[in-house]
Amino acid sequence: MRLKAIFKVLAKNDAGDHFPLYGICLGFELLTMIISKDKSILEEFNAADQACTLQFIRNTNVEGTVFQRFPPELLKKLSTDCLVMQNDHASCKI
Template sequence: MIISKDKSILEEFNAADQASTLQFIRNTNIEGTVFHRFPPDLLKKLSTDCLVMQNHHYGTSQERLMQNTDLTNFFEVLTTSSDGDKKVEYNQLPLTSCLK
């Protein structure tokens, strides 16, 4: 919300107490991110096995993210995940994003 300068940037998501996968954005460079030191087999499992715990009610969708130039200029989206209603969320801080 601080970077977006938009108090309504967050949307409701059904992601409380939910294990999920991460879908890496194609052709994303993970150098310098939290994923940089992950072994290749763990990176693959993150996208196929429910290894990520989500426990929140708010997130940012692609539509809202792309409409906010402050966010697109500051963050590079590395992964997406779906909530319990299969609504896709574009992951940012703290775990699955990096600053540009």
């Protein structure tokens, strides 16, 4: 998505015309920097080539999320087996 389009979506949301804007990895980091107006919001850490589990918040409702179509067995496996690949060098300080 072009940066111009991101600002249009954010402006529509600010005006009350709610439209979801989904950011993954670097896209999420970019959105947090744009919304916070703080380029230093990221902190460095090393999670290169690391497998891990997902830590779901207890009693999380997955409806309306990317996980809603996952079979329950896979959701359980994601939280117990190292099936998630991390390759990050920075994270938001929030």
